[in-house]
Amino acid sequence: xxxxxxxxxxxxxxxxxxxxxxxxxxxxxxxxxxxxxxxxxxxxxxxxxxxxxxxxxxxxxxxxxxxxxxxxxxxxxxxxxxxxxxxxxxxxxxxxxxxxxxxxxxxxxxxxxxx
Amino acid sequence: xxxxxxxxxxxxxxxxxxxxxxxxxxxxxxxxxxxxxxxxxxxxxxxxxxxxxxxxxxxxxxxxxxxxxxxxxxxxxxxxxxxxxxxxxxxxxxxxxxxxxxxxxxxxxxxxx
Numbered sequence: 001x002x003x004x005x006x007x008x009x010x011x012x013x014x015x016x017x018x019x020x021x022x023x024x025x026x027x028x029x030x031x032x033x034x035x036x037x038x039x040x041x042x043x044x045x046x047x048x049x050x051x052x053x054x055x056x057x058x059x060x061x062x063x064x065x066x067x068x069x070x071x072x073x074x075x076x077x078x079x080x081x082x083x084x085x086x087x088x089x090x091x092x093x094x095x096x097x098x099x100x101x102x103x104x105x106x107x108x109x110x111x112x113x114x115x
Numbered sequence: 116x117x118x119x120x121x122x123x124x125x126x127x128x129x130x131x132x133x134x135x136x137x138x139x140x141x142x143x144x145x146x147x148x149x150x151x152x153x154x155x156x157x158x159x160x161x162x163x164x165x166x167x168x169x170x171x172x173x174x175x176x177x178x179x180x181x182x183x184x185x186x187x188x189x190x191x192x193x194x195x196x197x198x199x200x201x202x203x204x205x206x207x208x209x210x211x212x213x214x215x216x217x218x219x220x221x222x223x224x225x226x227x228x
Contacts (some may be wrong), residue, residue: 101160
């Protein structure tokens, strides 16, 4: 199993450009999440999905959109990139066990720089 | 709402020193607790987790954590750290009714050889 993969690993954008980050998991997980990680801020949840075709806003959703058309994929879009969106983006997934005892599995991250 | 506090933001130790990283949470109901580690340039991975039973849980690489319900704490410990333990450590909780884990801000650990 590849686990959770993210594409691309690195990207540099100019202000105003758009891009899509792809997260894919092969563990048949129901829940998927997008986080951004900034120094001293820990992980902040951008958007999440509890199943195919469903998405919801997290703590810092502004400037981002997401889609979950297929269970295994969770896309994060930036329509008009801003320097404040310079960050490392992590995708994570988790099984749907009602006990919530399972840990999240994280992707390797995408380092995005917006000039 | 649930929240997690990690009071130690930066910790610097010498090899063989003992480690204890604090984690306190606020939530009145049942919670599941996790410690994740992020080595430099890598993604987060699970160190250990607690959901029931013995409040002292052991994880990978010699780490352990103790759940103290009365103190709402889940502190991470290691008797003797190694240079390779240099990393960022995150405490997280998830409550029974939530789909969303809550993370602390992380503790950066530097171990000098």
